[in-house]
Amino acid sequence: MVTHILIIANWNKPESHPLAAEISRYIISKGLICSISITSDDVRDLIVPPGTDLAISLGGDGTVLYCARFLHDLGIPIMAVNLGTFGYITEVGKDEWKEELELFLAGKTKLSRRLMIRVEVVRQGRKVFQCHGLNEMVVTSSGISKVVNLSVNMDGVFGGIFRADGIIVATPTGSTGYSLAAGGPILDAGLSDLIVTPVCPFTLSNRPLVVDGETEISLEVLPKQRTGLMLTVDGQQNFPLHEGDVITVEKARSKALIVSSGKRSYIEVIREKLHWSRGGFHA
Numbered sequence: 699m700v701t702h703i704l705i706i707a708n709w710n711k712p713e714s715h716p717l718a719a720e721i722s723r724y725i726i727s728k729g730l731i732c733s734i735s736i737t738s739d740d741v742r743d744l745i746v747p748p749g750t751d752l753a754i755s756l757g758g759d760g761t762v763l764y765c766a767r768f769l770h771d772l773g774i775p776i777m778a779v780n781l782g783t784f785g786y787i788t789e790v791g792k793d794e795w796k797e798e799l800e801l802f803l804a805g806k807t808k809l810s811r812r813l814m815i816r817v818e819v820v821r822q823g824r825k826v827f828q829c830h831g832l833n834e835m836v837v838t839s840s841g842i843s844k845v846v847n848l849s850v851n852m853d854g855v856f857g858g859i860f861r862a863d864g865i866i867v868a869t870p871t872g873s874t875g876y877s878l879a880a881g882g883p884i885l886d887a888g889l890s891d892l893i894v895t896p897v898c899p900f901t902l903s904n905r906p907l908v909v910d911g912e913t914e915i916s917l918e919v920l921p922k923q924r925t926g927l928m929l930t931v932d933g934q935q936n937f938p939l940h941e942g943d944v945i946t947v948e949k950a951r952s953k954a955l956i957v958s959s960g961k962r963s964y965i966e967v968i969r970e971k972l973h974w975s976r977g978g979f980h981a
Contacts, residue, residue, distance in 0.1 A: 700751040700803055702731040704774075706765050708757030709738040713781050713792070717756055721795060728803075737764055744768040752777060752802065752957075754795070759785035763932040766832040766954040770814050775955040777802065786874045786967060787832075789959035798959060808958045813869045813890050813911055814950035817931055821943050831931040832954050833872030835947050837917060838864030838897065840938065841925035845900060849918040852909060859920070861900035867915055867947045868893040871954075874968065876933075882906040887964050890949065917945045 703725050707714040718734055725732040733747050737757075746753075746768060755765045755778045762778045762785075769776060779795050780788035790798050801807045817835045819827040839846050848865055850857040868877035870885035873893055878884060882895035883906060890911035896904045909915070919927055919941050927939040939945070962970075969975060 700730065702733070702747065702749045702751050704747060704750045704753045705732065705734045706744065706753055706755050706761065707734065707736050708761040708781070709736040711757055711781050714756040717779075717781070717792060717795075721754060721756075721799075724796065724799075737761065746772060746774070750774055754779060754799070755788070756781060757788075758782055759787045760933070762787045762956070763832050763934060766812070766814065767830055767932070767934075770830065770832075770950065770954045771952045773952065773955065775802075775809055775957050777957040786971060787871065787956065789962060789967060790957075791961070794959070794961060798957065801960060802957055807960065810887060810956040810958045810964075812871045812887060812954040812956055813892075814952065814954055815867065815869055815892070815931075815947055816950045817929070818946045819929065819937060819939065819943055820946065821940060827929070827937045829931050829935045829937075830950050831872075831935070832869065833875050833932045834866050834868035834877060835945070836864055836866050836876060836897075836930045837919075837939065837945060838928055838930070839925040840928035843925040844898075846925065846927055847920040847923060849920055850894070851916045851918075852913050854914075858904075860896050860904055862896040862898055862904065864897040865917060866893070866895040866897060868895060872932075874971070877906070880906075883908065884968065892947070892949070911949045913948075915947045917947075919943045919945075 707718040722732045753776045755761050778788040779790045844863045848860050866877045870887050870889045873885040877895045880895050880897045882893050895906040921941050929937045
């Protein structure tokens with residue numbers, strides 16, 4: 699039974715201000731508890747009230763990534779309301795929230811269970827960074843020279859040395875993001891696999907690789923780099939890397955729960971975003 703709903707609004711989007719107030723009034727009118735939390739350039743941490751049963755995200759895909767980072771291990775579903783053009787994750791339109799909320803309260807919606815990744819950095823035998831992500835982890839140059847040198851291992855098996863502009867480890871949810879732009883495949887969002895995608899590899903034989911989600915992927919920053927390196931998770935969490943650092947990526951113990959819209963399927967969203975209906979093909 700739902701009793702407490704948390705609205706998480708991207709305050710950088712002006713349209714989220716009146717919409718958050720409107721949704722809050724509606725929730726309260728139904729005899730439920732409602733809290734509002736804002737995220738902006740100045741507000742980074744999310745405080746989740748005890749007893750929260752549902753989070754309503756107001757923003758775009760980036761707002762959902764922010765919410766997933768704080769909510770996945772709490773088992774709180776996220777209803778992602780898009781305030782712009784439809785994203786790959788935000789399936790609910792800003793004029794559809796009331797209908798979708800009623801369906802959720804009636805137990806008539808489905809939850810999409812999205813794989814999350816856990817990323818750790820070990821430096822000289824000591825863990826110096828840890829975070830979670832819904833989309834991807836990226837290691838790239840932070841300097842003028844772009845090419846970085848990384849050793850890749852999978853479940854302790856040496857996978858090779860990659861010279862590239864960077865390496866992406868993406869989830870199925872993140873397969874439609876940076877990994878796709880770098881030539882990686884699109885995976886169904888419900889899968890539990892991981893994608894290793896080199897960015898502009900120096901050797902053309904270095905191709906994207908899909909591995910089982912149980913695989914532990916480790917990247918070592920090799921000596922004699924000609925540039926600084928940066929680790930970025932979901933485009934929101936950054937950590938500068940040193941030579942000798944080992945970055946470990948594996949699936950998280952819990953998954954992000956996304957409320958699926960009854961209006962459109964994952965394939966329909968991809969078809970619309972990638973314009974697959976054009977060029978003589980009409981669905």
